[in-house]
Amino acid sequence: MTSTSLEDLIQQWLRWDKDQTTAAEIRALCEKKAQPGPASIAAKDELEERLRNRIQFGTAGLRGRMRAGFAFMNCLTVIQASQGIAQYLISCSAATEPLSIIIGHDTRHNSARFARLAANAFRSRGINVEMFEDYVPTPLVAFGVKTMNATAGIMITASHNPAQDNGYKVYQSNGAQINTPVDQDIAKSILENVEPWDGAWDEKDILQHPHRLLPAIRKQYSRQLLARRLPTEAKDTDDYPSIGGVYTPMHGVGWGIAAETALRINNRTLIPVPEQIHPNPDFPTVKFPNPEEDGALQLAFETADRAGEKIVIANDPDADRFAIAQKIDDDWRRFTGDQVGVLLANYLLENELQGQNQRKVVMLCSAVSSGMLKKMIEAAGSRFHFEETLTGFKWIGNRAKKLQDDGFAVLFGYEEALGYMFPEVSLDKDGIAAMSTFLFALSRWRKQELDPLGKLHQLYHKYGYHESINTYFVSPSPGYTKGFFARIRESEAVSRFSLDSYKVVRWRDVTNGTEYGYWESKLPQDRTSEMLKFDLVEAGTASSMKTTSNEVVNAGPAEVSFTIRASGTEPKIKLYLECSSSTEYQAVQHAARAFSCIIEEWIRPFGQRLHHSGNATSSSSRAIAVALG
DSSP: OTTSOHHHHHHHHHHHOOOHHHHHHHHHHHHHHHSSSHHHHHHHHHHHHHHSSOOOOBTTBEEEEBOSSTTSBSHHHHHHHHHHHHHHHHHHSOTTOOOEEEEEEOSSTTHHHHHHHHHHHHHHTTOEEEEOSSOOOHHHHHHHHHHTTOSEEEEEOOTTSOTTEEEEEEEOTTSSBOOTTHHHHHHHHHHTTOSOOTTTTOOHHHHHSOOOHHHHHHHHHHHHHHTTSOHHHHHOGGGSOOOOOEEEOTTSSOHHHHHHHHHHHHSOOOEEOGGGSSOOTTOTTOSSSOTTSTTTTHHHHHHHHHHTOOEEEEEOTTSOBEEEEEEETTEEEEOOHHHHHHHHHHHHHHHHHHSSOOOOEEEEEETTSOTHHHHHHHHHOTTEEEEEEOSSHHHHHHHHHHHHHTTOEEEEEEETTTEEEOTTTOSSOOHHHHHHHHHHHHHHHHHTTOOHHHHHHHHHHHHOEEEEEEEEEEOSOHHHHHHHHHHHHHSHHHHTOEETTEEEEEEEETTTTEEESOOSSOOOOOTTSOEEEEEEEESSOSTTEEOTTOOEEOOOOOEEEEEEEEOSSSSEEEEEEEEEESSHHHHHHHHHHHHHHHIIIIIHHHOTTOEEEEEEEESSHHHHHHHHO
8 A cells, every 4th residue: 555645545445435434534534634734734644544554464363443444443444354364265265165154243342243244245255154143252253163163263352452442353264363374365365355345335134144153152162161070070069169259251241151150060150240240342440351450350359348259250351361369368369370370270180180091181381471380291290291382372272283183182271361271172262161160170179178379379389489570661663672672682681691690591582593502392483573582590599598587598599481572463572570489488589680680681771762561460569569679
């Protein structure tokens, strides 16, 4: 579009866009542009922003703000994406191969209409469309693709993004998210099919098409969830304590299936947060509908306090992420994504060790997640295997499918951002499956007189304490982000093999494929990203460190790992740091010290224009307090 005049872009948009709302947005800007004065310049600049560039199609499909223009989410860009995908599927299939696609949507503004317009495009090219007749959680679409052997799947959702956003998520035939180079091929096909086909805007036909997909898929999905605990636990339900807790779907779509699942597991319903139980696309009670965000669970805590409950569980609005919190004394403690991940993994490991199978078992996590899972797997025995992938469930899911095809039982995969995958159910993150697994585990722990925090400390005692600090820095532009990583690579920061008092034992430049030291996890090179990984060990001893009670700590060297990467969807540079040690105090102190060293020796010298968000998550608030002073 770069060589096309703005006037031609305007006319092209108005010719193709049949949505009265978005067409009116462009006409209003045109009227302002025609008037003399500063408003004209501003209107012209805005039209350039909206029409000059296209919304990028990537491995997560589309996601962005809903506005008129080729650069945003709207009916026309949804039609164009659907036409491109339809033509791509046809070009990849044999002439006699029947093609089918499953389409679902959440309750965001325009989601239902986007789903209908997408369905129109596929049906117009003879592709069979199975469309959920009502809103659904994202995990049901991923499960449906796998269960019904569909060619592809589409979910209209922006997950936990703000209310003004929407998205278009694409699954391939194996039930996992599309990955490179498929996303690039689809993006090319979209550009070749931008003009709406005949009937593209006619929704009447698709509205008359009967849809009965939800009951059948939901029944099979529920059966899969309930089949995943030990047979002895399934038979002896009465011996296990009745459990519950407070649940919030964050104004999203999770409540119905979450309540049903909990009731089937333990014959006790969850207590919903009344202000958040019903879907509401405006998300009126939260600043961001993301359980990771500070304050997002405040109403859930208040509900639990009134009900006398000590456990809060949450899904994000499309129910593909899962979070937990526990009341300790008078305070609510949110568990990090890594802590939830190791708790769920441990429950599954215990099941496997108690079972009769002697199969080869694999668990996976992304490169920015905790190293604790690897320790747990290695301690379980020779038939258990661990794999690390690049960030994102496009990598975790597709790698899990390859391992399944190679004869492994892949039980679990996770990423620190509250995403948990159970490949025996589906090959994408699944907040409902995570919830059911947690409820199974919680029931067992309570029989053992443990709560989630008690179980976590039991694991720390066995595998070492793991303290994490995760945060991000806002970059002024993509160019500055690339320059930041280039400045690090050109400096001595990588080559000198030390950071303050820590010795670098191995590092890997995922972008360029270079590395130092023996790196067991052979992460593939990814030139489309910016990512550096480091493993360090404390060069000295801890004998001089003292606790707050003046107790001298001498627990051996601490191990530190950290990753710096550029976000693929936002102007952010993300930092993930973890320290492991044999004592909690040592882990907290070294995590804080290493974090401070990275800020002083890397971020400030090489990223002077980066702005720290002030938003940091940690296994404990003490680590952040120490690190940020």
